[in-house]
Amino acid sequence: MSEPVMSASARRQGELWSADARVWADEQEFRAFPAVERALELVALTSADRVLDVACGAGGAVRLAAPSGARLDGVDASTSLIEIARERTPSANLSVADMMHLPFRDEIFDVVCGFNAFQYPTDPVGALREARRVAKVGARFALVIWGSDEQCEASAHFRALRALLAPAPPGTPPPLAADQRVTSYLASAGLTLRHDELVSCPWDYPNAAAALRATRSAGPVRRVIEQVGERAVNEALLASFAPFTSPSGAVHYDNQFRVLVATND
Numbered sequence: 001m002s003e004p005v006m007s008a009s010a011r012r013q014g015e016l017w018s019a020d021a022r023v024w025a026d027e028q029e030f031r032a033f034p035a036v037e038r039a040l041e042l043v044a045l046t047s048a049d050r051v052l053d054v055a056c057g058a059g060g061a062v063r064l065a066a067p068s069g070a071r072l073d074g075v076d077a078s079t080s081l082i083e084i085a086r087e088r089t090p091s092a093n094l095s096v097a098d099m100m101h102l103p104f105r106d107e108i109f110d111v112v113c114g115f116n117a118f119q120y121p122t123d124p125v126g127a128l129r130e131a132r133r134v135a136k137v138g139a140r141f142a143l144v145i146w147g148s149d150e151q152c153e154a155s156a157h158f159r160a161l162r163a164l165l166a167p168a169p170p171g172t173p174p175p176l177a178a179d180q181r182v183t184s185y186l187a188s189a190g191l192t193l194r195h196d197e198l199v200s201c202p203w204d205y206p207n208a209a210a211a212l213r214a215t216r217s218a219g220p221v222r223r224v225i226e227q228v229g230e231r232a233v234n235e236a237l238l239a240s241f242a243p244f245t246s247p248s249g250a251v252h253y254d255n256q257f258r259v260l261v262a263t264n265d
């Protein structure tokens with residue numbers, strides 16, 4: 001097989017998400033599962049479906065989809081996360097690839113998933129168009145993204161991290177957790193929105209140390225660590241947990257993640 005085409009953005013994301021891949025896989029990924037499970041329920045997978053999970057990460061969704069008997073493919077920019085995904089679901093076809101250059105022929109998938117995925121490339125509409133290219137006419141798309149800042153208490157930790165960085169230049173797209181333009185992205189990519197709901201995904205950690213370890217494993221946090229150092233990031237995150245910490249020391253966030261279903265008509 002030829003080398004995958006990887007954009008600079010995909011290579012960078014791959015490095016960031018590989019840095020703490022095992023902690024992400026074991027301690028953080030599952031916190032979005034209520035939304036992922038609802039999205040998979042809405043697209044009603046069957047054993048006749050061929051499914052692509054775009055930016056599949058450590059393969060949690062692929063594993064959740066496996067009992068359907070569908071034929072499962074997944075791609076992600078992170079080599080370490082793909083290794084974990086392969087360990088978890090050896091029957092799936094999982095590879096390192098850039099969502100901007102999917103290594104598949106046109107019109108072969110019945111279902112395309114993107115769980116907290118399409119926000120990452122600099123051109124989300126281009127990524128959705130590339131996903132549409134490999135989808136059959138009539139294919140179902142399942143997406144999960146964060147709700148707005150008001151709907152996701154955990155976005156407090158992103159605000160704390162942004163405060164450590166220089167202000168973004170004018171014209172910079174809004175940060176991940178605040179990007180609610182997904183419905184216009186879907187329309188621009190030629191997809192028809194069929195369903196849009198909020199699903200509760202509470203995040204509970206027994207103490208601040210566990211919250212720190214898990215939240216630090218995400219790629220965007222790693223990027224801030226590279227810029228301002230571990231100590232500043234640890235201090236900012238620990239301070240941001242305080243309003244969500246009970247007298248016992250447990251950290252709790254109420255979050256609403258957004259589940260969307262669209263079709264390629």
Ligand SMILES: C[S@@+](CC[C@H](N)C(=O)[O-])C[C@H]1O[C@@H](n2cnc3c(N)ncnc32)[C@H](O)[C@@H]1O
Pocket residue numbers: 009010013014017029032054055056057058059060061075076077078081097098099100114115116117120121219
């Ligand atoms: C928030 S994680 C979500 C992973 C998985 N979908 C889940 O729900 O756990 C975002 C993922 O996007 C991947 N990613 C970012 N940019 C990418 C790109 N251009 N192509 C492929 N994967 C990318 C990262 O490596 C990371 O695994």
